[in-house]
Amino acid sequence: MNFRLRIWRQPNAKTTGKVVNYDVRDISPNTSFLEMLDILNQNLLERGEEPIAFDSDCREGICGTCSLTINGEAHGPDHPGAVCELYMRTFRDGATIVIEPFRVGSFPIVKDLVIDRSALDRIVQAGGFISARAGSAPEANSIPIPKYDADLAMEAAACIGCGACAAACPNGSAMLFTSAKVSHLALLPHGQPERESRVLKMVQAMDAAGFGNCTNTYECEAVCPAEISVGFIAKLNREYARARLRQNIGK
């Protein structure tokens, strides 16, 4: 298969970027999207040109490192899935493919397609630790957890922290990400001691990072490789309201 690629090139955060055209030829349909970029980079290196910087790590959809907007869609057209799980057979032979970094004000561009997503780390860090009893491990059945809660907590824990939700949102909102992280622990007994302080601090960190607010467009859910439901945003709002109420009563 042959493709015309239109790729965002930007030497660093301080320099203006631009779209540059590249042609790739004789690509197997079973080549992954990132392998196709590897092939392009190999060709660029052989021609003495600067390779294209892009992020990846596990290349199996679990680490959240890959982050490309392809033809205007975060993670490309094959949802649900991270861009490392996308294959060239998804595209028409001879197609023109536009490749950009995730465009979110809170994710500054580092170089080409690489962005700085440390704002998401700061939200998680703000949530802090959970209290856990030290000493020998408790008997496994001593903390009963309803199956519904356990399943829901597991669904929230599936978030891989890629930031596609913020990239797809017209408001640049990270509420799907934050709601998954807040809900995961709020649903479990282990997360109860810091339940209120955690949600208040994480929402504060989210706002401080400059992410926008949710206006229910559901674009985040549509692109999420982990299929995190927008229902968790409703839970985040409930958790936040509960925490503020208890804080005010406490005062």
Ligand code: SF4
């Ligand atoms: S909620 Fe989904 S899209 Fe957002 S960071 Fe988590 S896995 Fe990525």
Ligand code: FES
């Ligand atoms: S490289 Fe790990 S999720 Fe894509």
